[in-house]
Amino acid sequence: MPTESTFLLAGLFLLLAAAGWALGRFGESDDEDAPPPLNIDYLKGLNFLLNEQTDQALEHFLEMVRVDDKTIETHFALGSLFRRRGEVDRAIRIHQNIIARPDLAAEQRDQALFSLAKDYLAAGLLDRAEKLFVRLAQGSRYQVQALESLCRIYEQEKEWEKAIDAGQQLEALGGRSLALQIAHYYCELAEAAAAGNDYSAARQFVKKAQAGRPRTMRGALTRAHIARETDDYKTALRLYHRIIDEHTYLISEALPEIVETYARDGSMVGLNKALQSMIDKNPEMSSLVAYTAIVNDIGGIPVIDECVEKYMLDEPTLAEFVDLQALSSASDTAKESALSKVRGALSKLASSTPRYQCQECGFSSQRLLWQCPSCRNWETQRPASKVQFDTVLQHSITN
Numbered sequence: 001m002p003t004e005s006t007f008l009l010a011g012l013f014l015l016l017a018a019a020g021w022a023l024g025r026f027g028e029s030d031d032e033d034a035p036p037p038l039n040i041d042y043l044k045g046l047n048f049l050l051n052e053q054t055d056q057a058l059e060h061f062l063e064m065v066r067v068d069d070k071t072i073e074t075h076f077a078l079g080s081l082f083r084r085r086g087e088v089d090r091a092i093r094i095h096q097n098i099i100a101r102p103d104l105a106a107e108q109r110d111q112a113l114f115s116l117a118k119d120y121l122a123a124g125l126l127d128r129a130e131k132l133f134v135r136l137a138q139g140s141r142y143q144v145q146a147l148e149s150l151c152r153i154y155e156q157e158k159e160w161e162k163a164i165d166a167g168q169q170l171e172a173l174g175g176r177s178l179a180l181q182i183a184h185y186y187c188e189l190a191e192a193a194a195a196g197n198d199y200s201a202a203r204q205f206v207k208k209a210q211a212g213r214p215r216t217m218r219g220a221l222t223r224a225h226i227a228r229e230t231d232d233y234k235t236a237l238r239l240y241h242r243i244i245d246e247h248t249y250l251i252s253e254a255l256p257e258i259v260e261t262y263a264r265d266g267s268m269v270g271l272n273k274a275l276q277s278m279i280d281k282n283p284e285m286s287s288l289v290a291y292t293a294i295v296n297d298i299g300g301i302p303v304i305d306e307c308v309e310k311y312m313l314d315e316p317t318l319a320e321f322v323d324l325q326a327l328s329s330a331s332d333t334a335k336e337s338a339l340s341k342v343r344g345a346l347s348k349l350a351s352s353t354p355r356y357q358c359q360e361c362g363f364s365s366q367r368l369l370w371q372c373p374s375c376r377n378w379e380t381q382r383p384a385s386k387v388q389f390d391t392v393l394q395h396s397i398t399n
């Protein structure tokens, strides 16, 4: 089957022949070393194509039509077409061919290097792409795009120090503020340091994150986590409550930590009191508390158990599976055991259902992701207001 690139090249060969352009260029030459006249040349190219030898046809085209000022745009167009079609090897071959031209103007060289870097990126050859983008970032008209690409490469490679450097260079070019993005790079470093028990380094990174973006909640979460790990429960709890006050949805991250902090401190009564006053202040928190408790299997704390029970009884889909009327008149033990069964089932279902969704692109995931893997934006995920248990239950019944 001839591919689209076969037609593309065939079209180019025919175009060259029809225009008689290369004839005028080479045909009247007396030089024996000059390429043969086009009519033979393009027939040779077409012959490759007819035999489905696209690569040979491409090589032939590149030899036949040398890069010069008149043809360079054709070469660029052909290269980017191949890349967009996923034929990256061919795009690389074309762009390397342009770069090999000895008398290339500086601007055209940069354009070719930028195109080649994008080819490498498309081919997943990140280290080669990185080298070219670094070169272009040092001063070319592709400086901004090169730095943006470098940020993406370093994010993928989790090379956060380099990402910070590229982000700061980009900011210095005077475009937009990258404070949020750079704060997250520092938070990545802080979390890694904290995971390695290097709390003093972690604190420094959080400080840097908050220097650019003072109220970054991820930084506050890391600080709270460090405080808890270093037995400073008072600071930890103050920070967790502040985080929830400012961004209710972060209760999914904070609640398990709050429960753990109170448990370590041995003051579960204090926990119950603190949560109760939080819910009294903001009754909408009840369902968020319930959902987080279900997913994280947190129980045995009166105020949390109440939220969970209310959540289950308010869920209309569950009414089809649990006889709520009978349940309300049942004995406490029977009720408790029935609800605990439902809760167990919900926990399993909830943990297999996407809970978070990116507000920019709609990508969904089960856990909160600071950077959306699809559109690469930071802090764009929010929890769905309610888990669609009807869909989940339907799914589990049909399977």
Ligand SMILES: [Zn+2]
Pocket: 358, 359, 360, 361, 362, 363, 372, 373, 374, 375, 376, 377, 380
């Ligand atoms: Zn997204």
